Amino acid sequence: MSRKELGAYVRLTGILLGRMPAMVIACVLEGLLSGVTPMVYVFLTSAVLDGVSRGESAESLIGRALVGILVMFLIHALYGVSERMVNRRLEYILEQQNRPVSEKSMQLLFETLDNPDIRRERDAITGRFSRFGVLGMVLDGIIHLCANLIVIVSACVLVVPPLRGAAALAVGFPGSYACTFLFLLLILLICIANTHFVHREYRTMSEKYDADIAPLDTVRKYYLRLFATTDTQKDIRVNGLEKTVEREVKRNREAFGRLRKWFLSRNLRRGTCFQGIANLAMILAYLFSAWYGFMGLITLGSVVRFIESVRHVSECMFRLGDSLSQIGYSGMYAIKLLDFMELDLPREGTIPVEKRQDDRFSVSFEHVYFRYPGREDWALEDVTVQFEIGERMALVGRNGSGKTTFIKLLCGLYEVTSGVIRVNGIDIRKYDPKEYMALFGVVFQDFCLPDFRLGEIVSCEEGWEEERLRDAVSRAGLTARMESLHRGADTPIGKGFYGEGENLSGGERQKLAMARAVYRNAAFVILDEPTAALDPEAECQVFSGFDRMVGRKTALYISHRLASCRFCEDILVFDRGRLVQRGSHEELSGKNGLYREMWTAQARYYESSQEFSDKARTMP
Amino acid sequence: MNDTYGIYAEKWKGKEGPFAILRFFLSEMRRFDPFLVVCFFALPVPGTLGAYLASRLPAWIVDTLAGAGSMKELFLGILLRGLVLLVCEVCADLMRDYIGEDRDFLRDYLTGRFIAHAARMDASQIDREEIREAYASSYASAQNSRGFYEGTGVMRIFTDLLVCLVFSVAIGRVSLLLLAIIVVSVGVNIGLLKAARGVHRKYHGTISAYAKGCAYLTDLTMDPVAGKDIRIYRMADLILKRFDENLKAMEACYSRIHWWYFGRNMTSAVFTLARDAVAYLYLISLLGKGSLSPATFVFLFSGISTLSFHLEYVLRRAMDWNTLEGSAAYFQRFLAVESTWRREEKLTEEEIAEMIQKGVSLTLRYVTFTYPGSEESVISHLTMTVSAGEKLALIGLNGTGKTTLVKLICALLIPDSGEILLCGHPREDFTREQYRRLLCVMFQDSDFLPVTLDENLTGQAEAMEGENAEALTRALSLAGALEVYERLPQKGKTRLGRGVYPDSVEVSGGEKQKLLFARTLYRNAPVTILDEPTSALDPLAEYAMYTNFREAVGGKTVIFISHRLASTRFCDRILLMEKGSIVEEGTHETLLESGGRYAELYEMQSRYYRERAEAERKRSYMEG
Structure with a gap:
C-alpha cells in the first residue's frame, strides 16, 4: 500500500463523511460491534472459569453469566x-456512485470522451470488478478496519490481567513483566511479518491477475455475445465461420488455463507459508501458556484466556493486514475515481450568442486545419468557406472526405487544430458552449436515441409541449406510427431503460431523430445521411417534406443521394479533407470535376432507355 | 409447429431429480478440473479434524495441568498435537482456497462449453419454445457462472456436515436437551432467513429492472456515439432526472426489504439469548454439581457456538442448492439438444458437384412464417422461383419481410408451412456443409471477427498460397476491395475487429462493405444473396460495383435486395414484395408499363435525376 493510495482512500472517506455522514458512522459502528462480539464470548468463558477456580457459588456464577448474556444481546441488537x-x-x-460519475461524463469535452484510455479507466470505476464499486469497497474497508482494531484492543486487554497477576508471584526472570512482554513481542513480530509478506504477495498477485484477465475476459465476452440471439450469429452460420470461432475460443481458453495455473500455484505457496507460520506461532503460544500454568504463575482459567487471546491476536494481525491490503487496493481505485472526477476543467467562453429574429447568422471557416487526436493525417486541410444562415447547403464527397468532420467542428464538438471558425464574426470558442450548441439541430449519421418515452426523446426534456411535439412528428412523417403505439407519445421506445418499450424499425428511428431536430427549433438544421435507412417511399416523404421541415432555417445537408441536393442552392464538394468545389448544381455539373463525375455515376441508372437496360443486363 | 425433428436426445429423457443433477454437476466439474472434485470430497477430513483438534487442545492442556503431569509430557503432547493441527489446517486451507477462487475460470469453462455446443446446434432451434429457456439460462450461466459457482459452495457442505456431526455427538452425549435447543434455534434462524430471502426474491425482478436502467444510463453517458447528441441536445438534465428517479425507487425497495432482515436479526438475537441462557445455566449447574470437569466445560462451551455456526452455514449453503439445480438442469437440457441437420450425406459429392456446375435454382412454395409470440405472419404463402444463373432483384419497403425471407432461405428460421427447395431438394436432403457450399449471404449488418483479414475473408487460418491466394486476389479485385486490402499496413495479416484486441484495426463502413462483398465472392456459392450491399458506398464506389456486378458474380444465381432502384437495371427480373408476399413481378420495362407499385416507387426515386437531366437538355438546347 503506497502513500498515494492511502491518501486517496482517506480523501474519499472524507468526501463520503461529508455527503453521507450517517452511513459512514453506521459503518464504523457495525465494524466495532461485529469485532466485539466474539470477544465477549471469550470474556464470558474465562470469567466463569475464573469463578469456578476461585470456588464461587453456582448462583454468583449464574449471575455473572446472565450479565454477560444480556450484554451479548444488547450488542446483537445494536448490531442489527x-x-x-x-x-x-x-x-x-454502485448505482449511487455511478450517478455523479455519469454526470461528470456528460460534462467532459467530447474529445476526452472519445479517448479509449479514459473510457477504460471509467469502466474500471463503474463496477466491472465488484458489485459494490469503489465506494462500496471504501465503506467495506472501514467496517473491517474498525472490527479488526477492536479485536486487537480487546485481545490485548484480555492478555494483560492474568499476566499481571503472574508477575506478582514471580521470582526472577521467568515470571517478570519483561519475559511476558518479550514473548508477546515475539508472537506479535511473527504475526506481523507473516501478514506483511502474505499480503504483499497477494497484492502483487492481484494486480497481475487483474491486468492479465481483463483482455482475456473481453475476448470471452465478445464471442459469447455472438451467440446471444439468432440475429447476432447469422453471419457466422451462413459463412461457416464456426470453426474459426471455436478455434479462437479454444486459444483464449488455453490462455485462461495458463493464468489459472499460475494463480493457483502462487496462491498455494502463499497459503502454505501463511498457515504454517501462523500455526507455529500458535504452538509457541500453547507452549508458553502451558509453561506459565505449569509453574503456577497463572490460573487455569487464564491459560485458556491466554491461548484464546493469542489466537485472536494472530488472527487479527492477519485481518489487520487484510484490511490494510484492502485499503491499498481500494485506494488504487479511489485514485482512479478521484482522477476521473477532476478531469477537464470547463472551457472558457462566456459570450452569450446574439439572438436574432431573422435567424440570419454568418459562418466562416478561415484556413481551418483539423486532425483527430492520435492520428497523423489531416481530416480537414486548409478549409476556407463563408456562408450565411438562411441558406440551404449540401455537402457532398466520397467516404472519409471530411464532411462529417466539418459538421462536428461547426457544432463545437471538437476544436480546430489551427485556423478559426467564426459565427457572426466572433470566434466560436469565445461563446458560452451551452448557448452555442443550442443553435444546432443535428441528425448525425450514427445518431443516438435514448430508450425513453417518445415525447421525451423528441423534446429532450422532462415533459413536452403537445402542439410543438405534434408538429415536429408530423413534419418527420411519423404521426401514424406514433398513434399506433399503445400509449402514443408516452410509450417508451426501446428496452434499455424501461425494460418494456416498443421497438421501431431503422427507418422509423431515423424519422424520430429528425423530429427531434425539428422540435428543437434551432437556427441550424444539419442532416447527415438522413435517408440512408429509408425505403424509396419514406425517402420521398423526407425530400418533399424537407422544405416544410426546415422552414427558414439554415440547412446543411450531407448525402450520397445526390438527388437530395435539389433543394440546396449551394453545394460544397469535399475530397480528402479539402474543399474542392463550390457552386449550384447547374454550375458544378457544367464543369469537369468530382461533382459531375459522381452525378453522372448516379444519374445513369435512372435513364429511361430500353437500350440502357439491355446493355446493363448483358455486361460481361 | 413442425415436429418432424426429434428434439431431446435419449440421454436427457427421464433423467431428472436431485441425484441426476448432482451427477451432472460433478461430471462438469470433473471436466473443468478433476482435482476440484477430489477437493470436494477430501476437504472434510482435514477440515473436521482441524476444527476438532483446535477446540480440544486448550481443554487437553487444562486437563493435563490439573492432573499434574510432568512438564516434558506436557510439552511433547502439545508439540505433537500442535503439529498434527498444523498439517490439518494447512491442507484444509489449501483445499478451501482451491475451491473458492474459481469464479472467473468457471465462467470461461462454461462459455467454452456453451459455444462449442451452440455452434453445433443449428440456429433455427434457438427460438423454439422448448429450447428457448434452456438456451437463455445456459447463456446466463456462461455469462456469470450462475448456479455453478453456487454449486461449488454447496459442495463445501460436506466438511461442515462432518463437523456438525462430531460436535452434535459430543454435546448430545452430555445433554440431549442442549442439542435440541441448539438445533431449534438454528432452525428458527434459517427459517427467518429464508422468509427474508423470499421477500428479497419477490422484489428482485423490480430491483434488477431499476439497476439495469441505471447501468444503461451509465453506459450511455460514456458512449461516444451518444455523446454527440447528449451534448448538442442538452440531454444531461433529463438523463440525470431519470437516474435519480431510479435511485429513489431502489431506495424504497431496499428499505422495505431490510426491515425484514432487521426483524429477522432481532428475532434471532432473542433466540440466541434464550439459547445461550439455557445452555450456560445448564452447563454451570453441571459444573457446580461437579459432574463436569472444567476442561469439558470449556470444550462444550465453545462447542455450542461452533455447532451453531457450522449448522447455520450448512443450511445456508443448502439454500443455494435451488440456484444450482435450476441452472444445472437447464444446462443439461441445452447440452442434450441435437442439431436438426442430417448427419449422413444423402446426396453424393458428385451430385453436388453436378448441381454446382449446372447452376442451382431456388424455389419457394407457399412459405408462411410467423414469429413466435406475434399474431400476424410476416411471410404468407410466398411463392417464387429463381432459375439457375438468374439475377433477381427483390424490392420492398421496410418491414415487408425481406430480411425474414433471407433468414428462411438460409435455414436460420424454419417456415411454419411450405417448402424451400434448392434444385428441387428440400433442406432435409442436405448436410450442413453441403447447404453452405450452395448458398451464401451478405447481410447488411455483418461485422468482422477479431481475427486476421485473410481469415475473415477465407475462413482459413493458414497462410494463403497457390490457388487460394489467386482466388482471393480475384475476389478482391472484382469487389473493388483490392485497394483497401493493399493499403492496410499488414495487408492480409491485419487483425480486424473493434476494441477486442489492442492491435485491431477498424475499417470504415464503405471499406467494410467492399471487403464483405469480396468475402462473398470468394466463397463462390452457386446461390448468392446480397442484402443492401451498397448502403455505405459513395456514388462512385456504388457505380463501380454496379458496373462490375455481372462480371463479379458470373453465372451464379443471385438475389439482390436493395432500396436503390438503380440496382434493378442490371438484374434479369424484379420481384416486389409487400406485406409478406410477392405482389408484382417482371422486368423493369414491363413493370413500368403496367404502372403498378414498382412504377410508382421508381418514379419517386428517379424523378429528380430526370428532372435535372431534362432541365439541362433544355438549357443546352436553348443555348444552341
Missing part, C-alpha cells in the same frame, strides 16, 4: 440496527 442502516444503502451503492 447498524447493519440495517448500512446494508440498505450498500446494496445499491
Whole structure:
C-alpha cells in the first residue's frame, strides 16, 4: 500500500463523511460491534472459569453469566440496527456512485470522451470488478478496519490481567513483566511479518491477475455475445465461420488455463507459508501458556484466556493486514475515481450568442486545419468557406472526405487544430458552449436515441409541449406510427431503460431523430445521411417534406443521394479533407470535376432507355 | 409447429431429480478440473479434524495441568498435537482456497462449453419454445457462472456436515436437551432467513429492472456515439432526472426489504439469548454439581457456538442448492439438444458437384412464417422461383419481410408451412456443409471477427498460397476491395475487429462493405444473396460495383435486395414484395408499363435525376 493510495482512500472517506455522514458512522459502528462480539464470548468463558477456580457459588456464577448474556444481546441488537442502516444503502451503492460519475461524463469535452484510455479507466470505476464499486469497497474497508482494531484492543486487554497477576508471584526472570512482554513481542513480530509478506504477495498477485484477465475476459465476452440471439450469429452460420470461432475460443481458453495455473500455484505457496507460520506461532503460544500454568504463575482459567487471546491476536494481525491490503487496493481505485472526477476543467467562453429574429447568422471557416487526436493525417486541410444562415447547403464527397468532420467542428464538438471558425464574426470558442450548441439541430449519421418515452426523446426534456411535439412528428412523417403505439407519445421506445418499450424499425428511428431536430427549433438544421435507412417511399416523404421541415432555417445537408441536393442552392464538394468545389448544381455539373463525375455515376441508372437496360443486363 | 425433428436426445429423457443433477454437476466439474472434485470430497477430513483438534487442545492442556503431569509430557503432547493441527489446517486451507477462487475460470469453462455446443446446434432451434429457456439460462450461466459457482459452495457442505456431526455427538452425549435447543434455534434462524430471502426474491425482478436502467444510463453517458447528441441536445438534465428517479425507487425497495432482515436479526438475537441462557445455566449447574470437569466445560462451551455456526452455514449453503439445480438442469437440457441437420450425406459429392456446375435454382412454395409470440405472419404463402444463373432483384419497403425471407432461405428460421427447395431438394436432403457450399449471404449488418483479414475473408487460418491466394486476389479485385486490402499496413495479416484486441484495426463502413462483398465472392456459392450491399458506398464506389456486378458474380444465381432502384437495371427480373408476399413481378420495362407499385416507387426515386437531366437538355438546347 503506497502513500498515494492511502491518501486517496482517506480523501474519499472524507468526501463520503461529508455527503453521507450517517452511513459512514453506521459503518464504523457495525465494524466495532461485529469485532466485539466474539470477544465477549471469550470474556464470558474465562470469567466463569475464573469463578469456578476461585470456588464461587453456582448462583454468583449464574449471575455473572446472565450479565454477560444480556450484554451479548444488547450488542446483537445494536448490531442489527447498524447493519440495517448500512446494508440498505450498500446494496445499491454502485448505482449511487455511478450517478455523479455519469454526470461528470456528460460534462467532459467530447474529445476526452472519445479517448479509449479514459473510457477504460471509467469502466474500471463503474463496477466491472465488484458489485459494490469503489465506494462500496471504501465503506467495506472501514467496517473491517474498525472490527479488526477492536479485536486487537480487546485481545490485548484480555492478555494483560492474568499476566499481571503472574508477575506478582514471580521470582526472577521467568515470571517478570519483561519475559511476558518479550514473548508477546515475539508472537506479535511473527504475526506481523507473516501478514506483511502474505499480503504483499497477494497484492502483487492481484494486480497481475487483474491486468492479465481483463483482455482475456473481453475476448470471452465478445464471442459469447455472438451467440446471444439468432440475429447476432447469422453471419457466422451462413459463412461457416464456426470453426474459426471455436478455434479462437479454444486459444483464449488455453490462455485462461495458463493464468489459472499460475494463480493457483502462487496462491498455494502463499497459503502454505501463511498457515504454517501462523500455526507455529500458535504452538509457541500453547507452549508458553502451558509453561506459565505449569509453574503456577497463572490460573487455569487464564491459560485458556491466554491461548484464546493469542489466537485472536494472530488472527487479527492477519485481518489487520487484510484490511490494510484492502485499503491499498481500494485506494488504487479511489485514485482512479478521484482522477476521473477532476478531469477537464470547463472551457472558457462566456459570450452569450446574439439572438436574432431573422435567424440570419454568418459562418466562416478561415484556413481551418483539423486532425483527430492520435492520428497523423489531416481530416480537414486548409478549409476556407463563408456562408450565411438562411441558406440551404449540401455537402457532398466520397467516404472519409471530411464532411462529417466539418459538421462536428461547426457544432463545437471538437476544436480546430489551427485556423478559426467564426459565427457572426466572433470566434466560436469565445461563446458560452451551452448557448452555442443550442443553435444546432443535428441528425448525425450514427445518431443516438435514448430508450425513453417518445415525447421525451423528441423534446429532450422532462415533459413536452403537445402542439410543438405534434408538429415536429408530423413534419418527420411519423404521426401514424406514433398513434399506433399503445400509449402514443408516452410509450417508451426501446428496452434499455424501461425494460418494456416498443421497438421501431431503422427507418422509423431515423424519422424520430429528425423530429427531434425539428422540435428543437434551432437556427441550424444539419442532416447527415438522413435517408440512408429509408425505403424509396419514406425517402420521398423526407425530400418533399424537407422544405416544410426546415422552414427558414439554415440547412446543411450531407448525402450520397445526390438527388437530395435539389433543394440546396449551394453545394460544397469535399475530397480528402479539402474543399474542392463550390457552386449550384447547374454550375458544378457544367464543369469537369468530382461533382459531375459522381452525378453522372448516379444519374445513369435512372435513364429511361430500353437500350440502357439491355446493355446493363448483358455486361460481361 | 413442425415436429418432424426429434428434439431431446435419449440421454436427457427421464433423467431428472436431485441425484441426476448432482451427477451432472460433478461430471462438469470433473471436466473443468478433476482435482476440484477430489477437493470436494477430501476437504472434510482435514477440515473436521482441524476444527476438532483446535477446540480440544486448550481443554487437553487444562486437563493435563490439573492432573499434574510432568512438564516434558506436557510439552511433547502439545508439540505433537500442535503439529498434527498444523498439517490439518494447512491442507484444509489449501483445499478451501482451491475451491473458492474459481469464479472467473468457471465462467470461461462454461462459455467454452456453451459455444462449442451452440455452434453445433443449428440456429433455427434457438427460438423454439422448448429450447428457448434452456438456451437463455445456459447463456446466463456462461455469462456469470450462475448456479455453478453456487454449486461449488454447496459442495463445501460436506466438511461442515462432518463437523456438525462430531460436535452434535459430543454435546448430545452430555445433554440431549442442549442439542435440541441448539438445533431449534438454528432452525428458527434459517427459517427467518429464508422468509427474508423470499421477500428479497419477490422484489428482485423490480430491483434488477431499476439497476439495469441505471447501468444503461451509465453506459450511455460514456458512449461516444451518444455523446454527440447528449451534448448538442442538452440531454444531461433529463438523463440525470431519470437516474435519480431510479435511485429513489431502489431506495424504497431496499428499505422495505431490510426491515425484514432487521426483524429477522432481532428475532434471532432473542433466540440466541434464550439459547445461550439455557445452555450456560445448564452447563454451570453441571459444573457446580461437579459432574463436569472444567476442561469439558470449556470444550462444550465453545462447542455450542461452533455447532451453531457450522449448522447455520450448512443450511445456508443448502439454500443455494435451488440456484444450482435450476441452472444445472437447464444446462443439461441445452447440452442434450441435437442439431436438426442430417448427419449422413444423402446426396453424393458428385451430385453436388453436378448441381454446382449446372447452376442451382431456388424455389419457394407457399412459405408462411410467423414469429413466435406475434399474431400476424410476416411471410404468407410466398411463392417464387429463381432459375439457375438468374439475377433477381427483390424490392420492398421496410418491414415487408425481406430480411425474414433471407433468414428462411438460409435455414436460420424454419417456415411454419411450405417448402424451400434448392434444385428441387428440400433442406432435409442436405448436410450442413453441403447447404453452405450452395448458398451464401451478405447481410447488411455483418461485422468482422477479431481475427486476421485473410481469415475473415477465407475462413482459413493458414497462410494463403497457390490457388487460394489467386482466388482471393480475384475476389478482391472484382469487389473493388483490392485497394483497401493493399493499403492496410499488414495487408492480409491485419487483425480486424473493434476494441477486442489492442492491435485491431477498424475499417470504415464503405471499406467494410467492399471487403464483405469480396468475402462473398470468394466463397463462390452457386446461390448468392446480397442484402443492401451498397448502403455505405459513395456514388462512385456504388457505380463501380454496379458496373462490375455481372462480371463479379458470373453465372451464379443471385438475389439482390436493395432500396436503390438503380440496382434493378442490371438484374434479369424484379420481384416486389409487400406485406409478406410477392405482389408484382417482371422486368423493369414491363413493370413500368403496367404502372403498378414498382412504377410508382421508381418514379419517386428517379424523378429528380430526370428532372435535372431534362432541365439541362433544355438549357443546352436553348443555348444552341
